[in-house]
Amino acid sequence: MQVEVKLDPERKEIGIVVLAPAPSPEVEELVRRLEAEQLSPLRGWQGDTMTLLPQSQVVRCYAQDKRVYAAVDGGAVYLLPERLYELEEQLDRRKFVRISNGEIINLDKVTAVDLSLTGTIRMTLGEAGYAYVSRRYVKKIKETLQLERRRT
Numbered sequence: 001m002q003v004e005v006k007l008d009p010e011r012k013e014i015g016i017v018v019l020a021p022a023p024s025p026e027v028e029e030l031v032r033r034l035e036a037e038q039l040s041p042l043r044g045w046q047g048d049t050m051t052l053l054p055q056s057q058v059v060r061c062y063a064q065d066k067r068v069y070a071a072v073d074g075g076a077v078y079l080l081p082e083r084l085y086e087l088e089e090q091l092d093r094r095k096f097v098r099i100s101n102g103e104i105i106n107l108d109k110v111t112a113v114d115l116s117l118t119g120t121i122r123m124t125l126g127e128a129g130y131a132y133v134s135r136r137y138v139k140k141i142k143e144t145l146q147l148e149r150r151r152t
Contacts, residue, residue, distance in 0.1 A: 039092050044070050044078025053078060055095070059109045059128040061087050063102040071128050073109075097144055099123070100134035113145065 016034055020027045041052040042061075057072045061084065068080045068087070080087065087104060088096075098104045105125065112124035121133040121141055133141050141147075 035092075040090065042070055042078075042080060042082075042087070042090070044072075044080055046076075046078055051078060055092055055106075056108070058091075058096075058106055059125050060106065060131060061091075061096075061104045073127075075127060097141065099131055099137050099141060101136075103131060105131050107144075113147070115147065 039055045041054050044051050044053045059071045061070045070078045070080050095108050096104050096106055109125050110123050111126050114122040119135050123131045
């Protein structure tokens with residue numbers, strides 16, 4: 001792989017161009033990693049300690065007792081200063097989806113989807129347990145995950 005840097009004092013922000021002979025898994029992975037790097041981390045609090053939480057480590061964000069929390073890989077939970085609607089705007093829309101009025105999940109952390117429950121969907125989030133999609137969001141989630149009933 002060849003890396004080239006061009007400096008242009010007229011530019012307002014950094015831009016990256018990927019040149020390749022054809023689409024490939026390597027190119028897709030490189031683009032995915034570059035896009036992940038530009039997402040701003042969340043500011044999570046545990047007591048008096050603020051920690052920057054990379055979006056790739058966030059499993060879910062949820063509201064509880066009029067506060068918003070983020071659960072991350074490994075099970076740690078952090079208090080967030082933002083409201084859920086503000087987080088929706090900050091988080092990567094290709095990976096994070098609202099599943100109820102009180103919860104946003106990272107689709108990359110979903111390990112299983114259970115459609116057997118009538119009127120709702122249960123998502124397994126690895127070590128973080130389960131999350132239930134409220135009826136209001138079921139159609140949106142099915143479209144996002146491209147889930148359709150198999151016709152037999």
